[in-house]
Amino acid sequence: MxxxxxxxxxxxxxxxxxxxxxxxxxxxxxxxxxxxxxxxxxxxxxxxxxxxxxxxxxxxxxxxxxxxxxxxxxxxxxxxxxxxxxxxxxxxxxxxxxxxxxxxxxxxxxxxxxxxxxxxxxxxxxxxxxxxxxxxxxxxxxxxxxxxxxxxxxxxxxxxxxxxxxxxxxxxxxxxxxxxxxxxxxxxxxxxxxxxxxxxxxxxxxxxxxxxxxxxxxxxxxxxxxxxxxxxxxxxxxxxxRPIKPKIFLPSGERVLRIVQMSESNVSDRVYFRRKTLENVIRMINERLKPDLVIHNGDVVDAGIERYYERAYEYYKSISAQTLVVPGHNDITYLGHELFEEYFGEPEVIELGEYVIIPVLSAQYETPIGVVGRMGQRKLERTLEEYDDRFRIVVMHHNIIPIPRSREIGFLEDGGDVLKLLTEEGTELVLTGHGGNAYGLKVEETPIVNAGSVSWELHRDPFGNSFNLIDIYTDMVVVWQVQATWGSRKLIGIWKRKD
CATH class of the missing domain: 3.60.21.10 (Metallo-dependent phosphatases)
Structure with a gap:
């Protein structure tokens, strides 16, 4: 020793x-x-x-x-x-x-x-x-x-x-x-x-x-x-x-929940918005993947103006699966705070049998810096404790782990306290969407997965525009990054579910 x-x-x-x-x-x-x-x-x-x-x-x-x-x-x-x-x-x-x-x-x-x-x-x-x-x-x-x-x-x-x-x-x-x-x-x-x-x-x-x-x-x-x-x-x-053994797992149980996770569609009339890419992703979701739930981790639109929201709403209402959208910092610029609620509603807790999806609001006016806040943390803690007997999935816009190929400046200003809360409560899965790059890792017993940009040209991922496909089995959580144009997949992570 x-x-x-x-x-x-x-x-x-x-x-x-x-x-x-x-x-x-x-x-x-x-x-x-x-x-x-x-x-x-x-x-x-x-x-x-x-x-x-x-x-x-x-x-x-x-x-x-x-x-x-x-x-x-x-x-x-x-x-x-x-x-x-x-x-x-x-x-x-x-x-x-x-x-x-x-x-x-x-x-x-x-x-x-x-x-x-x-x-x-x-x-x-x-x-x-x-x-x-x-x-x-x-x-x-x-x-x-x-x-x-x-x-x-x-x-x-x-x-x-x-x-x-x-x-x-x-x-x-x-x-x-x-x-x-x-x-x-x-x-x-x-x-x-x-x-x-x-x-x-x-x-x-x-x-x-x-x-x-x-x-x-x-x-x-x-x-x-x-x-x-x-x-x-x-x-x-x-x-x-103690070192994790074995390091490679194969799901052996039944698949019980499928989630499509996306972020940064940034719907707009700017040249950086790839309209055909987003339309292709929606077709993949509806015709091939058929998830139980679609989660959008923010930056639905590039700016909070009405014509962008109208267009984004048309896209996302065409998704056949149940959809949860949390706002990103772009979404609440200009009139976006009111428009987001008008078009997508206030994000609320979703219960799907033994699985519960808990949205957390972190976006702030006119800045990419986010905060959950002390009151928000207390609310999150109470919600996690209320559903302690369920598989809890926390959904927010801002990343709480650093993302490769991105300059980290503390985008969630109370990220340390939020991360401690999530890990101490043993949260089963955390989904975020800031940074333009897909990434995932497990902190303590909590897998944390970030989505890349689904249809915005200004991203940081060599794999291209993408979204994540999350399959939850009785014994495992498996996360794939799916290329938004071709549908090819790359494994982000596979983690045993805690007992």
């Missing part, structure tokens, strides 16, 4: 932000423990100043274990990335250990809180993952978080290309992504990838009245990864994940 201490966000400075007693307490505990090495995921200093780096270099010598340190956004302020290399070490690198490797990568952008692993660094990370592909344990460390975190206020400062990085880690079967940045300890499992966020080790800026903490990571011989959040008060939270 390999045992790792994960610290982050020490914010060492001569000013009041640094809590030296908390740093010494945690370091002493680490030194007494049987840790193989320590990883510090950034914000070593508070402002990236020389005097802070001098103090940090001294403070870090107190750690008597092998130590890997990487830069955070505070470290690269004031051209601090130059000082980091002088006083701390390389910005990117590789640390090898028994049966494993830790690859750390600089995700910072000088003088910004946002992060990015792009261009040369992305290619370098890919090359290193290929070089060390034979290792039993592969760890990637960076400062910025990959998926939205709870209890952080407004979601922001995620990696701009978080979707591409997440997809890269999953494709290369990385066991652990470890990071800091938001001063909130949290552990999520995404497929076979454990995402480990450390809180702040010695900064006064904790959130939600929390205290300083660090994480204890254990890599077990059988492949299990466990993470314990250890606070200075002595409180602990532990999560563990």
């Amino acid at each position: 390999i045992k790792i201490a994960h610290i982050s966000d020490t914010h060492i400075t001569n000013e009041g932000a640094f809590k030296g007693y908390a740093f010494d307490l945690i370091v002493e505990e680490i030194n007494r423990g049987d840790f193989d090495f320590v990883v510090h995921t950034g914000d070593v200093t508070n402002q990236g100043l020389r005097e802070e780096y001098e103090q940090a270099a001294y403070q870090l010598t107190k750690i008597k274990k092998p130590l890997v340190v990487l830069p955070g956004n505070h470290d690269v302020r004031n051209v601090g990335y130059k000082l980091f290399e002088k006083f701390i070490g390389p910005l990117n690198g590789v640390y090898e250990f028994e049966n494993g490797v830790l690859i750390w990568v600089d995700s910072t952008i000088p003088d910004l809180s946002d992060g990015r692993i792009g261009g040369h660094k992305f290619r370098w990370l890919k090359e290193k993952l290929e070089e060390y592909s034979d290792r039993k344990f592969k760890i990637v460390a960076a400062h910025h978080h990959l998926i939205p975190l709870p209890d952080t206020g407004r979601e922001r400062n995620v990696l701009f290309n978080a979707g591409d990085v997440l997809d890269l880690l999953l494709r290369h079967e990385v066991n652990l992504y470890t990071c800091g940045h938001k001063h909130v300890p949290n552990v999520y499992r995404v497929g076979d990838l454990v995402i480990d966020n450390a809180g702040c080790t010695s900064c006064r800026k904790t959130r939600r009245g929390d205290v300083n903490s660090y994480n204890v990571i254990k890599l077990h011989d059988d492949g299990m990864v466990s993470v314990t959040i250890r606070r200075v008060t002595g409180d602990e939270e532990r999560k563990e994940h």
